[in-house]
Amino acid sequence: MPGTNHTDGDTPTGENRAASESPKPTSSVSKTEEQIRAAQLGVLLPLVGPIQIVDYDPEWPQIFEREARWVRAVLDDRVLSLEHIGSTSVPGLAAKPKIDMQLVVANSADEPAYVPALVAAGYVLQVRQPDWYEHRMFKGPDVDINLHVYSQGCPEVDRVLLFRNWLRSNASDRQLYERTKRDLASRNWKYMQNYADAKTAVVEEILARAQKYVEEEGHADD
DSSP states (O other): OOOOOOOOOBBBBBBBBBBOBEOOSOOOOOOOHHHHHHOOSSSSOOOSOOOOOOOOOOOHHHHHHHHHHHHHHHHHGSSSSSEEEEEGGGGTOOOOEEEEEEEEEEEEGGGGGTTTHHTTTTTEEEETTTTTTTTTEOOOOOSSEEEEEEEETTTHHHHHHHHHHHHHHHHHHHHHHHHHHHHHTTTSSSSSSHHHHTTTTHHHHHHHHHHHHHHHHHTTOO
């Protein structure tokens, strides 16, 4: 399934601004440059430096809350759900210093219903993926964020929250994910999406344990 990784918002200097990190779609195949370019609106920039992973910053949730208030003010009742996702949403987890947000609207494919309002407020639409859950992704006007947009009922929404909630509660997998990210971030990648794709195996491994726990214990909301 051709998707953009959204597991967390870690940012390199001078990166491909389209990619972020949240649970990847169920596929271990790395995307080609053509596929990456197809989803990117505007210029696709290669990485020009190492990917920056920093220790957890307790300011990250406050930045999310501030940005969330602004998005809600712009879209009002068109916001059906707005969540802090990615590694910056997991206390104690090292991350790229970029806030990932997950916005749910009635229909993300209906761009006239919400895109003009966000653009007028300074947000920039950078990713459009009609073949992957009609995913859209915006950059913020003044804070380094990724605002991911999905439709109500999209299965990716629950998948992302399951991954986040599991990492918040499971120290072992949280440490595994951080070790993997730091290792991969130390390598050379042409685009941020290549780094994101490389995390697929560990993300799927962690998600499988989370899903098994939910199915066996019935703790979907824990």
